[in-house]
Amino acid sequence: AQTVTQSQPEMSVQEAETVTLSCTYDTSENNYYLFWYKQPPSRQMILVIRQEAYKQQNATENRFSVNFQKAAKSFSLKISDSQLGDTAMYFCAFMGFQGAQKLVFGQGTRLTINP
Amino acid sequence: DAGVIQSPRHEVTEMGQEVTLRCKPISGHDYLFWYRQTMMRGLELLIYFNNNVPIDDSGMPEDRFSAKMPNASFSTLKIQPSEPRDSAVYFCASRVLAGASGADTQYFGPGTRLTVL
Numbered sequence: 001a002q003t004v005t006q007s008q009p010e011m012s013v014q015e016a017e018t019v020t021l022s023c024t025y026d027t028s029e030n031n032y033y034l035f036w037y038k039q040p041p042s043r044q045m046i047l048v049i050r051q052e053a054y055k056q057q058n059a060t061e062n063r064f065s066v067n068f069q070k071a072a073k074s075f076s077l078k079i080s081d082s083q084l085g086d087t088a089m090y091f092c093a094f095m096g097f098q099g100a101q102k103l104v105f106g107q108g109t110r111l112t113i114n115p
Numbered sequence: 116d117a118g119v120i121q122s123p124r125h126e127v128t129e130m131g132q133e134v135t136l137r138c139k140p141i142s143g144h145d146y147l148f149w150y151r152q153t154m155m156r157g158l159e160l161l162i163y164f165n166n167n168v169p170i171d172d173s174g175m176p177e178d179r180f181s182a183k184m185p186n187a188s189f190s191t192l193k194i195q196p197s198e199p200r201d202s203a204v205y206f207c208a209s210r211v212l213a214g215a216s217g218a219d220t221q222y223f224g225p226g227t228r229l230t231v232l
Contacts, residue, residue, distance in 0.1 A: 033219045043204060045223035052219070091158065095219060101146060101210070102171065103221060105158040 002027045004094050006106035013082055014114050020067075021077045021109050023092030031097045034068065034075045039108075040088040048090070051075065079111075087113045117141075119224035121207050127230045133195040136227045139188055140209030148221060149182055149192050150206040158206075164190065197231045204228050 004025045013019045025034070036048040051059045051068050058066050063083075067076045079086055092106040120139040128134055140147045148163040162172040167184045175182070179198070184190040194201055208221040 035220070037223075042225070043228075044225050045206060045208075047220060047222070050220055101165075102148065102160045102163060103158075107157050 002029075002094050002096060002104045004092050004104050004106035006090075006092055006109050008109045009107070010110045010112070012112040012114060015082060015084060017082055018078065018080050019082055019111065021079075021090050021092075021111065023075045023077070023106055025073050025075065025092070025094050025104075027073070027094065027096065029096045033095045033097075034066075035093040035095070035103070036064070036066070036075075036077045037091045037093060037105075038086075038088045039091065040085075045091075049077065082113045084113050084115060087111060119207055119209050119222055121205075121224035121227050123227060124225060125228050125230075127232065128197055129232050130198055131196045132231075133193065134197045134201075134229060134231075136192040136205050136207075136229070138190045138192070138207030138224060140190070140207070141211075141222060142188070144209035144211050144222075145187075146210035146221075147184060147190050148208040148210070149190070150208065150223075152204040152206065152226070153202075161192070161205075194229075197229075199231045202229055202231050 006023050032053045034051045038046045038048050049059050049061045049064050058068050063080045065078045089108045089110050091108045093103040095103050122137045145166050149161040150158050152158045161174045162182045164184045182192045204226045206226045207224045210221050
């Protein structure tokens with residue numbers, strides 16, 4: 001079974017700084033998807049960024065980018081020029097190509113951006 | 116598009132009562148998922164449907180939980196009888212048609228916060 005681990009329960013940075021959230025996963029599959037979701041206090045789950053494992057190029061979405069290391073099974077999220085609105089829980093998630101089409105989530109990292 | 120719609124947003128009930136949570140997926144999406152979020156267990160999948168048919172209900176905690184999808188635009192998650200340990204946020208999510216651009220991405224509703232007293 002796949003597992004996703006986020007080793008940083010909480011992080012805090014100053015506004016405009018860059019912050020990196022860590023995520024590792026375990027799977028025997030070769031093709032899969034990885035995601036970062038953001039959950040602000042409103043509790044809405046919002047997709048931040050997605051990565052297909054068969055693509056070597058790291059995904060980017062404006063201030064958000066990932067460092068995908070397939071061999072190391074690592075998928076970190078970098079937030080550049082952090083903003084107060086980035087304050088939220090961040091969840092890393094895995095979905096395999098085969099079998100159940102379900103997301104497996106990590107435990108989450110609570111990120112606080114301070115003014 | 117209005118996104119995934121869930122109702123109610125909040126539900127407070129007493130132990131032993133029946134609770135029904137509702138979900139309307141994004142039009143055209145052929146997968147629908149029910150998740151539960153608690154502090155202790157995080158986000159966990161309860162059940163998912165493909166083309167209105169339940170595919171995997173292995174995450175449903177016990178017989179008190181049941182889910183239906185009578186048509187492509189509506190699903191319910193029912194708890195009968197409810198217990199205090201069922202208190203959680205329940206999310207519904209849907210996924211675009213397989214093969215379409217972005218087919219791998221699940222879009223979540225706003226969730227229903229359930230409190231069982």
